[in-house]
Amino acid sequence: MSTPTEQLSAAGVSIWLDDLSRSRITSGNLAELIATRDVVGVTTNPSIFQAAIGGGAEAYTAQISELAASGASVDDAIFAATTDDVRDAADIFTPVFEKSGGVDGRVSIEVSPDLAHDTDATVAQAKELWSTVDRANVLIKIPATKAGLPAITQVIGEGISVNVTLIFSLERYAEVIDAYLAGLELAQANGHDLSRIQSVASFFVSRVDTEVDKRLAAIGTDEALGLKSLAGVANARLAYELYEQKFAEPRATALLAAGGTLQRPLWASTGVKDPALPDTLYVTELVAPGTVNTMPEKTLEATFDHGVVAGDTISGTYETAHKVFADLAAVGIDFADVTQLLEDEGVEKFIASWQDLKNTVREALNTAAVAR
Template sequence: MSTPTQELAAAGVSIWLDDLSRARIVSGNLADLIESRTVSGVTTNPTIFAGAIANGGEDYAGQLHELAASGASVDDAIIAATTDDVRAAADIFRGVYDATNGVDGRVSIEVSPDLAHDTDATIAQAGLLWQLVGRENALIKIPATKAGLPAITATIAAGISVNVTLIFSLERYNEVIDAYLAGLQAAREAGHDLSKIHSVASFFVSRVDTEVDKRLVAIGTTEALALKSKAGLANARLAYELFEQRFAAPEVQELLAAGANAQRPLWASTGVKDPSLPDTLYVTELVAAGTVNTMPEKTLEATFDHGVITGDTITTNYADAHALMAELAGVGVDFADVTQLLEDEGVEKFIASWQELKETVHVALEAAK
């Protein structure tokens, strides 16, 4: 008997855990999830690290004590602690990385959210994090802000693998693909091995439903309320349609023939926010080959326990997704406004988490003195 997570992986979906802590690493939990839950990668963000360090004081105490004694700044301490965790996790996933020829076994680490609107600083920190982690199965997370787009191109051009995060709109996703392809061309011209450069484009799902549903309730008509909890899936499905179209283009196929890798769509924010919805909704309804689903542990366990995998649930639903978007516009939902708001809020939330992380580390450093 295969498990639902094994069935999901067999359908072409890479399961990445949206969480990392030193406790997971040292306890063997992370290694166990590879075997028991078919987990093939990890994503992190400032919120995750803030929780890990706040809740795992003993795991970080020795390192923070040494950092405090050496006079390290808060920012230096954060980089030291988080890159150590990512490096250790990358080593745990090295077997997956080798077995999948670099497609999976990936561990993501994010540039500082404070830099989301600073292209040059993002490029510099992406290079620094890549160097400090020192593992080719790392992914550097860069947000898909306007300033992030040229940073994505420059980072890919340097031969560094990138997880593009905070994508909400098809328009921005199209620009992200442009940025990736421009980076590949530049990397090729610079003589980099294109086969070593990987990228995922993280499309956020549940946050779309949260914002759209709020607007539908405010509109309040029967037609509007009938559209609740459908926008996130429709938007993600249309992103996959765009992915298929863009990477089938002759000039892209030529790059792929030269050894380049397609930039895989990644479904992020896949834990349901509305408790009335099925807890595996953003997993079972977003199945297609060549995708990644990064799940919080609660969603991972729900999928393992009772997820029903029925094969491809994306490419058969393009017409319905287009129709749904037209219906949203028809009842008065400005989807472009929704996605811009979500991008702005996403950056703000990560900055707030970054400040929380800095405060947590500051307190820990002071206590370690």
């Protein structure tokens, strides 16, 4: 009997772990998840690094001491610690990367969240992260803000693989795909091998339900309450419909024929926030070929333990998904307002985590300096 994670992989879903820490790397835990849970990639974000470095200080003590001795700044120390972790994780995933022809075995690292509204600074740091990690299987995460869109194009145009993050609306997702295609065109003009450039578009799921359900509860009618916990999955399914449509258009097919790769949809924020919902909801209801699901470990273990994988659960659902949004509008949900709020909050949360990380590292550097 195959396991649910094996079944998920067989259905065309790449399982990525939404977490990374030095202790996962050095203890062998990451390698174990690759071997036993079918994990073929890792995503990180500022909140994950804050939890890793803030909660696992011992794993970083020696490096922090060395950095303190060299007079490193807080920003330099964070850059060194996080890029080292990502490089080491990328090395662990190298066999997966090679076996998958460069599609999987990917490790993501994000540009500083306080650059989310600065195109030029995002491009500069993306290039610095790419060259510093210096591994073909890294993905540079860039948020899908208005300032992030031209940065995505420029970075792809440099031949750098990109994970586009914080996507909530179909409208912004369409712009992300266009930014990717423009990047491939630029890369082609710059003489890059398009087949070596990979990209994923991270579409956030559970946060949509959290915000919409709060608004539906405030409306309080039977019609509104009957729509709870439907928006997140419906939104993601319509994203897959858009993906199928956009990559079948002549602009995309010409680039694919020239060696370009599909920008795969990635389901992010797949940990269930509402305890009344099945804990594998955002995994089993979003199964389709050529997708990625990045899961917190709790969701990964729930899926492995009792996930029911019933093949493709996206194709053929588009009419129902469109009706969900028609019904949400009918009861008074302004979904454009929901998604803009979620994007703004997403950037703000990552900035807050980044500031917490800076404070943690600052204290560690000061402690190490005093101990010398």
